[in-house]
Amino acid sequence: MSYLSTVDFTEDRAFVDRFRRTMRGDLDLAWLDAPRERVRCAPENPRRGLTFRDLDVGGYGYTEMPEIIRRNRSFAPRGAELPDGLPDLQAEVNRKSEVWAYNVEGYYEEAMSRQWNATTDIPWADLDRTELPEAIGKAYAQLLTFLTEVEMIATDVPAKWMGRLNADFFEVKNFIATQAMDEARHAEIFRKRALSTGWGLMRASAHNEFNLKFLRDADSFAEASLTLHLQAEGMVLTLFRFSEYISPTEGDKKLFRLVMQDEARHVGYGMQHLKWVLDHYPERREAIHRHLDEAENFVFGAGYATEVMEPFIILAGKGLKKENVAEGVRITSAFQLKQSEEYFERLAKCGLPERRERSRLWKMVSLAKQSAAAA
Amino acid sequence: MPVEFPSVAFFEALGREMRSERDRFSRLGFFDTTFGVRVLRDGAPPAEFLLAFEVFDCTAVRAGAPSGADFVLEGPLGAWREMLDAIHRLGAADTAHSINTLTHFGEGLRVRYDDPDGHDKLYRFAESIQEYFDLAARIDFRYPDGSQPPARDGLRARSAS
Numbered sequence: 145m146s147y148l149s150t151v152d153f154t155e156d157r158a159f160v161d162r163f164r165r166t167m168r169g170d171l172d173l174a175w176l177d178a179p180r181e182r183v184r185c186a187p188e189n190p191r192r193g194l195t196f197r198d199l200d201v202g203g204y205g206y207t208e209m210p211e212i213i214r215r216n217r218s219f220a221p222r223g224a225e226l227p228d229g230l231p232d233l234q235a236e237v238n239r240k241s242e243v244w245a246y247n248v249e250g251y252y253e254e255a256m257s258r259q260w261n262a263t264t265d266i267p268w269a270d271l272d273r274t275e276l277p278e279a280i281g282k283a284y285a286q287l288l289t290f291l292t293e294v295e296m297i298a299t300d301v302p303a304k305w306m307g308r309l310n311a312d313f314f315e316v317k318n319f320i321a322t323q324a325m326d327e328a329r330h331a332e333i334f335r336k337r338a339l340s341t342g343w344g345l346m347r348a349s350a351h352n353e354f355n356l357k358f359l360r361d362a363d364s365f366a367e368a369s370l371t372l373h374l375q376a377e378g379m380v381l382t383l384f385r386f387s388e389y390i391s392p393t394e395g396d397k398k399l400f401r402l403v404m405q406d407e408a409r410h411v412g413y414g415m416q417h418l419k420w421v422l423d424h425y426p427e428r429r430e431a432i433h434r435h436l437d438e439a440e441n442f443v444f445g446a447g448y449a450t451e452v453m454e455p456f457i458i459l460a461g462k463g464l465k466k467e468n469v470a471e472g473v474r475i476t477s478a479f480q481l482k483q484s485e486e487y488f489e490r491l492a493k494c495g496l497p498e499r500r501e502r503s504r505l506w507k508m509v510s511l512a513k514q515s516a517a518a519a
Numbered sequence: 520m521p522v523e524f525p526s527v528a529f530f531e532a533l534g535r536e537m538r539s540e541r542d543r544f545s546r547l548g549f550f551d552t553t554f555g556v557r558v559l560r561d562g563a564p565p566a567e568f569l570l571a572f573e574v575f576d577c578t579a580v581r582a583g584a585p586s587g588a589d590f591v592l593e594g595p596l597g598a599w600r601e602m603l604d605a606i607h608r609l610g611a612a613d614t615a616h617s618i619n620t621l622t623h624f625g626e627g628l629r630v631r632y633d634d635p636d637g638h639d640k641l642y643r644f645a646e647s648i649q650e651y652f653d654l655a656a657r658i659d660f661r662y663p664d665g666s667q668p669p670a671r672d673g674l675r676a677r678s679a680s
Contacts, residue, residue, distance in 0.1 A: 191574045192549070254643070258548030381642060389623040397617050401645040404619075408642035415636055478624060490635045 178225035196249035196315055206249070206315055211424065213238045213310045222312045235310040241425040242366045243309055243316045245416035251409055252315055255322035258409075260402050262333035271340060271395040280392060283458035286346040287387065288338035290452050293348055294380065295331035297356040299324050301372050305365050319413060326406040333399060347451055355446035358439065366421060370432060371439040373414025378490055379447060381407045382483040390459045390475075415494050422495040433502060436491075440505035447483075477516050484509040521661040524603060525558040525566040525596075527582050529660055534577035536654040543650070544575045550647040552640040555585025557593040557631070560663075565593075572644075577651070589637030592618070594628035600662060602627070603655050607668035611653040618649055 153159050166172070181202045187194045200207055204223035216222065217238075218230035237243055245251070276284060302320035309317050338345050359376060362368035384407055388400035421428055446452070453476065458464055460479070461472025488500045500506050522528040537544055544550065550572045558566040569588060571579040585591050598621065605616040614620065621627035622641075632638035641648065661667045 189574070254549050254551070381639070385619055385623055385642065388617065388619045391614065394611075394614055397614060397620070398646070401617070401619065401649060404642045405645050408639045408645075411639055412636065412643065415639075475624075482624075486635065493635050 180225055181223065192253075195253050196318075197253075200249070206244075209240060209312060211240050213240070213312045216310065216312050219311050222314055233311075236308040237305075237313070237365050238310045239425075240313070241421055242364065243313050243369075243417070244420050244424075245316070245413050246420055247416055248319050248413060249315045251413050251416075252319040252322060255319065255326065255406075255409055258405060259322075259325070260329070262329050262336060265402065266333065266337075266399055267395045268336075268340065271337075271393060274393050274395070276341065276392055277463070279458055279464040280462065281341050281343050282346065283455035284392070284396075285338050285341045285343035286451060286455040287459065288334045288341070289346045290349055290352060290455075292331050292334040292338065292345070293352055294356065294376075295327050295334060297360055298327035298372065298377070299331060301360055301362075301368055302327070304360070305368060309365065323406075323410055323413075326410070330403050330406065333403065337396070337399060349446070349449050349451040351449035352446045352452065355442040358442045366417075366428070367435050369414055369417050370435060373410050374418055374490065374494075375436070375439055375443060375487065377407050377410045377414065378487050379443065379483050381411050382479070382486050386456070386460075386479045386483075390456070392459075411490070415490055418491075418494040418496075429496075432496070433499070436499065436503070440503055444505050444508060447480075474516075477512065481509060481513055521659045521667060524660050524662055525556070525568065525599070527568065527580050529658070530556070530568055530570055530577070530580040532658045532660070533651060533654050534580060536657055537577055537651060540654070541575065544647065547647045547650065549574055550576075550644050552589050552644055553587065554641070554648075555588035555591035555593075555631075557585070557591050558599055559593065559595045561596075572647075572651075589632070589634070589640045591631040592622065592628050593631050594621070596663070598627040600668075602652070603660075604668045606653055606655045608670070608672050610656045610671060612649065618652060619645060 151159070162172070181204065183201050183204060185194065185199050185201060187198055196206075199205065202208065202223075206222075209222070213235075216226060217232040217235065218226070219233065220226050220230060303324040306317055306320055306324070311317075335345075355376075359368065359372050362371060381404060384400050384404040388397050388404065391397045391400055418432075421432070456476045456479070457469060457472035459472070460475035461468035461470070463469075484506065488503070488506060491497075491499045522532055551574070553569060553571040556568045556570065560566065567582065567584055569579070569581050569583065569585040570577060602612065602616045602618075602621060605613050612618070616627075618628070618641075622630045630638060630641060656671065
């Protein structure tokens with residue numbers, strides 16, 4: 145127990161006297177006159193319900209929130225009266241441009257309404273009746289092992305930052321809480337699917353885990369978001385779409401459609417956050433590039449690791465025979481190119497069109513493209 | 520009286536089926552996107568439609584260039600027909616005919632977009648979009664040549680791989 149009260153309340157005469165008077169019915173009632181804005185928010189669209197956007201009024205809202213939160217250092221909800229003596233929680237992130245994203249309140253509402261259940265929304269009984277050939281089954285189990293590994297860290301990262309953000313960033317904290325839930329569900333569903341294939345979990349990937357450690361240990365929320373939401377999840381989104389494409393059953397296709405929905409929402413937040421940063425904190429541009437330089441090094445190591453690429457090749461080619469592998473390599477190469485192109489496309493849209501030219505990852509992808517064309 | 524694919528009447532019929540499945544689409548969650556459908560036809564201009572979705576419903580269908588769409592699903596009539604035939608025969612798309620599978624490498628259908636954020640809405644709402652098109656299994660429709668999709672084969676497995 146590292147945090148101890150500065151007051152022993154049971155020995156504090158004034159506090160105990162006040163407690164006794166209250167319990168005799170002698171109420172203080174000073175809180176009744178707390179200076180605050182009186183509002184009655186209502187849904188703009190009754191079919192949608194009462195949303196965070198409907199609450200964006202005056203001091204309760206986010207539009208008028210300043211760039212630097214100097215006043216509220218406590219757990220006080222934005223808009224409440226801040227009496228003297230509230231503790232300073234020493235939040236690590238107090239600058240709006242480090243966390244905010246255009247439409248973050250919309251992403252939160254979408255996340256809440258689009259939750260699903262890994263236990264009941266997948267036709268597990270149908271999947272149980274499906275027997276996959278050994279090579280396909282093992283390759284699929286290896287892919288699911290990799291994805292479970294990824295999704296566990298994707299749960300840890302938003303959860304780690306949630307309590308470090310100033311309480312005034314209410315909508316962002318709630319959004320990343322939904323993300324932590326989404327990612328936990330992804331880890332759950334990939335584990336369940338791996339253990340229902342008949343093969344179980346296969347091999348963890350060292351290269352992948354170096355990248356995951358880099359994601360977890362980011363020095364700031366802005367860096368964590370850049371590499372988690374935009375880069376890693378952007379690439380994983382393309383990977384989920386590819387996984388849906390190569391999935392052997394309808395049940396597996398549904399599984400990947402459900403996870404891709406969540407992932408695309410996280411990528412949306414990441415894009416709108418980077419746009420917000422570049423619009424409101426443009427001096428960070430070079431720091432962003434430097435962080436991406438290292439992030440792309442890690443992601444190249446992780447995404448192109450043996451334990452990741454080979455299952456894709458076998459699944460895409462539908463087997464281990466020479467002709468299957470050749471077809472698998474062709475399809476997987478097309479996927480990798482698409483994955484990188486979509487990543488650089490998103491960065492350009494966010495305001496980093498120069499990233500492609502600066503990136504060593506893009507140079508590697510271009511080399512692979514040239515080699516494939518020459519073969 | 521069967522409606523024709525492609526036509527406004529076809530997409531409006533899907534919208535009516537969607538409203539009759541309110542619980543199912545509410546469970547899938549908010550569905551906020553506007554996307555285009557472009558059907559390429561030999562010797563004729565493409566048939567184009569703009570479909571707007573809001574909250575849990577299809578709120579508008581109009582014919583014409585899908586300007587302002589988040590993304591456009593585009594493909595030859597034959598590819599659309601193959602997808603709709605599979606849905607009509609099996610009750611829902613099989614592994615070879617889901618929207619994501621058909622569009623991923625542009626082998627059957629293509630996704631056209633200007634804004635990657637708009638493009639990603641195809642994936643943010645992937646299951647809602649798939650289930651919207653799967654409702655074609657319930658619609659009495661015909662193709663421009665007068666032929667109709669195959670009747671429902673309830674006994675057949677949906678796996679096509």
